[in-house]
Amino acid sequence: MKAAILGFGTVGRGTYEALKETDCGLEVKKVLDLYVPSGYEDLVTTDFNDILFDSEITVVAEAMGGLHPSYEFVTACLEKGKSVVSSNKYLICTYYRELTELAEKNGCVLRYTPAVGGGIPWLNNLSRIARLDEILSFRGIVNGTTNYILDAMQTRSFPFKDALRVAQELGYAESDPTSDLNGADARRKCAISANIAFDTIMDEDDIPTFGIENITDRDVEIFGRMGVTARLIAEAVMTPSGISASVEPVLFPPESLESSIHVNYNCITLFGRRTGQLSFIGQGAGKDPTGCSLANDMLDAAYDTRRDSHVFPESIPPTDKTTVRKRYYIRCSDELSALGFSSPEEGAYITERMSLTDIHSLYDNLKDKNAFIASIDKEVTA
Numbered sequence: 001m002k003a004a005i006l007g008f009g010t011v012g013r014g015t016y017e018a019l020k021e022t023d024c025g026l027e028v029k030k031v032l033d034l035y036v037p038s039g040y041e042d043l044v045t046t047d048f049n050d051i052l053f054d055s056e057i058t059v060v061a062e063a064m065g066g067l068h069p070s071y072e073f074v075t076a077c078l079e080k081g082k083s084v085v086s087s088n089k090y091l092i093c094t095y096y097r098e099l100t101e102l103a104e105k106n107g108c109v110l111r112y113t114p115a116v117g118g119g120i121p122w123l124n125n126l127s128r129i130a131r132l133d134e135i136l137s138f139r140g141i142v143n144g145t146t147n148y149i150l151d152a153m154q155t156r157s158f159p160f161k162d163a164l165r166v167a168q169e170l171g172y173a174e175s176d177p178t179s180d181l182n183g184a185d186a187r188r189k190c191a192i193s194a195n196i197a198f199d200t201i202m203d204e205d206d207i208p209t210f211g212i213e214n215i216t217d218r219d220v221e222i223f224g225r226m227g228v229t230a231r232l233i234a235e236a237v238m239t240p241s242g243i244s245a246s247v248e249p250v251l252f253p254p255e256s257l258e259s260s261i262h263v264n265y266n267c268i269t270l271f272g273r274r275t276g277q278l279s280f281i282g283q284g285a286g287k288d289p290t291g292c293s294l295a296n297d298m299l300d301a302a303y304d305t306r307r308d309s310h311v312f313p314e315s316i317p318p319t320d321k322t323t324v325r326k327r328y329y330i331r332c333s334d335e336l337s338a339l340g341f342s343s344p345e346e347g348a349y350i351t352e353r354m355s356l357t358d359i360h361s362l363y364d365n366l367k368d369k370n371a372f373i374a375s376i377d378k379e380v381t382a
């Protein structure tokens with residue numbers, strides 16, 4: 001069978017090599033990229049129509065990233081009846097319903113396992129479990145770049161900028177790493193996971209998010225004295241009032257699972273009514289793990305053509321930003337003593353339990369826009 005890959009960057013190359021170096025029977029006939037690298041003249045084209053109008057090509061992998069023109073290319077392929085797999089969390093999060101329905105209408109497969117967790121088979125297992133079990137919640141580390149940075153700062157005393165540079169060199173970061181650092185990448189992965197877990201259609205803008213762009217060496221020193229480890233966490237909980245979803249740094253005790261997740265690894269845990277607790281750990285970013293996962297989606301699309309037929313529910317659960325309440329660490333130059341928070345060190349505060357609405361409102365009203373905020377895991381007693 002013949003396939004094509006859109007994009008010959010980090011993930012596209014990893015996907016190509018995974019298929020080429022194994023005897024899997026799926027041949028990559030064409031790759032689309034803006035430039036034709038030397039030695040790849042027979043493989044790489046700059047003209048999308050060479051793929052769209054090639055009837056031999058039945059599976060197309062999108063590894064371009066960004067919304068446009070990936071949206072136009074993916075919809076054109078689905079309309080032509082080609083199955084599509086994608087590692088693009090931004091695309092899948094933004095056009096989840098439309099792309100799912102388009103694949104269904106045209107009788108083709110749409111898969112996007114590496115869009116969350118890179119090399120971890122998280123989404124396909126979440127989807128499989130959710131067929132028979134009620135997912136109560138999930139939470140986890142879903143961004144390899146920020147995990148690499150937090151880990152390097154806390155265990156190897158790297159300055160923030162150096163850790164980011166290495167994460168970029170290792171191919172973990174987005175081409176513009178802003179979405180890694182400000183939590184937008186994790187927020188999109190949270191929305192996609194929530195869609196599968198709770199059969200909903202989440203708007204990423206409805207997920208309150210704090211990133212790690214403001215973390216300083218001083219925060220890391222304070223965490224060392226508190227005996228906690230910071231990790232960027234995406235979480236979604238089905239409460240009686242709706243879905244409580246968030247992305248924020250969380251401070252964990254040393255014995256927690258999340259504290260033991262290093263470098264670019266991700267760790268996502270679901271809690272199912274029947275399944276109980278189930279964790280998935282693996283490399284969340286990088287050429288080979290992500291490429292291998294996308295190549296596996298291509299094989300599934302080529303050889304297992306059962307579509308995950310999906311009818312969207314008529315109404316979707318509301319979002320709930322008030323039921324879940326946590327303590328927060330706030331480091332800022334605003335004077336917050338009058339609010340009754342404890343202050344373990346000058347300029348650092350520990351709040352009482354607060355809702356997502358309240359902590360984001362507090363942050364929005366701070367004068368110090370470089371404040372760093374993290375929630376405190378319930379197992380931390382200090």
Ligand code: HSE
Nearest residue numbers: 143144145173174285
């Ligand atoms: N920039 C992303 C990350 C790539 O660091 O997790 C994988 O989605």
